[in-house]
Amino acid sequence: LAKTTQPISMDSYEGQEVNITCSHNNIATNDYITWYQQFPSQGPRFIIQGYKTKVTNEVASLFIPADRKSSTLSLPRVSLSDTAVYYCLVGDINNNDMRFGAGTRLTVKP
């Protein structure tokens, strides 16, 4: 399993763009990169998933450079309700062992 490293915490202000970077130096060819969001007292919720280049959906973008050794989750114009823990996961599509790290605790301030 590829090990991931994320910042423990980040602060931002409402209306700003937030970028959270995850390092995964030993990512393997079959590995996908997935991000989840977790609010207090709730289970995590899927945000976005990608393999390479850029993926965008209605809530976030995921940037993956050519070497795939890192990835960046971009949240445009955050609001107070985006305060949560964000987890980066890396895993083989043929392996169901899905592990979360410590995540990044994002605090959005008014």
Place this chain on the structure above:
Amino acid sequence: NAGVTQTPKFQVLKTGQSMTLQCAQDMNHNSMYWYRQDPGMGLRLIYYSASEGTTDKGEVPNGYNVSRLNKREFSLRLESAAPSQTSVYFCASGGAWDTEAFFGQGTRLTVV
């Protein structure tokens, strides 16, 4: 559409007691998971099941057993509860890495 349903939502056990946490999903997923989350920490994988009839150990399997009863249900059993097992337990289901996982609302377990 219920998604992933866990029971019970809350439970208090005495040290040495046993109990089974139930999880059911209605999304026809092959993969199911059990996690625990201690206060202020990330989720840790206890066991997972890639398909009906198979189970595998995760990061912290000691003190737990699981049963994949059928495609819908995946239960977690604590045979002899210990205070160190006080945690919030989450069940999830999903189609492995090329689809998203869906989580239940969690079971808050306290062992005294």
